[in-house]
Amino acid sequence: MVGLSALQVKNAKPGRHSDGHGLYLVVREGGSRSWVLRVQANGKRQDFGIGSAKSVSLATARAKAWEMRTRLEAGEEVRPKPPTPNAVATIPSFAEATRACHTAIKSGWRNKQHRETWLTSLEIHVFPHFGESPVDQVTSLMVRDALHPIWLKIPETARRILQRIGTVLDFAHIQGWCEHEAALRSVRKGLPRQPPDDNHFAAMPYEQLPAFAAKLAKPPHSAGRDALLFVILNASRCGEVRHATWPEFDLEKALWTIPAARMKMRKAHVVPLAPASMEILKRRWPLRHSDTGYAFSSHGKRPLADMTLLKLVRTHSGQKFTTHGFRSTFTDWAAETTDHPKEVVDKALAHQLADRVEAAYRRTDFLERRRQLMLDWAEFVGKSLERRQ
Structure with a gap:
């Protein structure tokens, strides 16, 4: 279910x-x-x-429900009782809190590998440093010291581990084990800047994305800013958006059909468009030079240059993120914060399954499930936009 x-x-x-x-x-x-x-x-x-x-929140409710069920199955009383004078709460270690957190949230992850690596990464890289420390005594300095040996060696994994530590500390807070919410923003300032990875597209952490999107959406609008925001909202490849023409869009059904000739895997791809994406298209429509021209172009005859979008990314972020990296940002967000199955996320990204047998059986395009996924993503990206409005 x-x-x-x-x-x-x-x-x-x-x-x-x-x-x-x-x-x-x-x-x-x-x-x-x-x-x-x-x-x-x-x-x-x-x-x-x-x-x-x-x-x-939904995540907190699930965690509390799991805790109640566990205690009830053990025969414990879960309804509130008057506090016992001089009672001292038992605070678990960070390792114990991590395993409790993992048990509470893993049921929402459909990807078996992600369920396993989430916990294993903390067991290998964090537990040796402060796994036995009470969870309410974990500090930003302890986190910095644990991440320092791997921050430049395995940068992407290190960033994921930092996010997971924050998840554990947030879980500990809602359980009443930590008096205050986790404050790990200063950790990165105590670590060296990670160099660009030659083998990966530099991706913006999803926590930073809403504020970045708010900058792009702020007037005055331009073809480049609209195109980049459209790339983000649909987790699209940059070229797919830059070369998009008006006949590809069904504005009544809120669908974008990318022809096979323009897709990396040479298969047509249908993208369900969230209201935020539709607003961009409706804004661009009166500015068109023809009904068949490029949707994101200053004059409709030539597509935007790739460097136009990349320059916008770096100007507004102040860092060397890439346009393609927003697809990784989307993947991280979906895996870390939602219950959407990995196969639906992969389909939204138009990824080809490595297993040909599995691909042969999985012929559905998950259109309606992808529509809900993209609605949730647009809602997340637009958080700062709503506050600005």
Whole structure:
């Protein structure tokens, strides 16, 4: 069963909406939203309130539901009790908190390799440094010292590990093990700047993307800024957008059909367009020079140069990120923060499956599932845009 998405939680209509494993989002007629865990306990069905959806996120609700189910299965009482005088809370070690966090969130990852490497990377590179330390005593300096040996040696892995440490510390905070939320922004400032990787496209960390997109969307608009934002919103290859012509777009159905001749794998690719992408096209349409010309061009006769978009990326980010790297940013976001299956993400990227047998059986294009994926992605990218508006 596929659970709820963040967008579904936000737009759910009155009623009871299942996320799976007994967790429900209850939306009342007045608009209030709350989380409820329904389980069989002591021979009868019982509901346990987890909190308001306004203050408890989907990820947090899942973590709390997992903790409640685990305690109930062990025969523990989960309903609140008056605090015992002089009681001292037991704080787990960072390693224990990491394994608890991994158990709570791994069910949302369809990629088996990601489930395994997520925990293994911390066991290998972090636990030897502060795995036995109480999780509430982990500091930015400890994190910096743990990452320093691998920061330049395996830069991409090191960045992922930093994100995962932050996830564990956030989990520890919602569990009540850490008094304050994780503050790891200073860690990068204590590490050397990573050089460009000759074998990979330099990708912007997804946490930085909403603020970057807000800069691009700020007037005055231009063909280059619109094209780059369109690249980001659709996780497209730069050339696919630069050479896009108006006949490829179905503005009524919000679809973009890229011909096989322009695709890397020489197979036509249909892209479901989120409202944010449609707004860009509707803004470009009155500026067109012909109904068959390039959608992102100053004069409609020649496509934008690749360097035009790359210059925008580096001017507005101040770093040597690449345009193609936004596809990696999208992949990291989907794997780290959503429940979308890897096969749907791969299809959105128009990736070819390495296993030909698997590819032969998987002939669906997941169009509607990709539409939801791109809606969630556009919502994430547009967070800063909403605040600006």
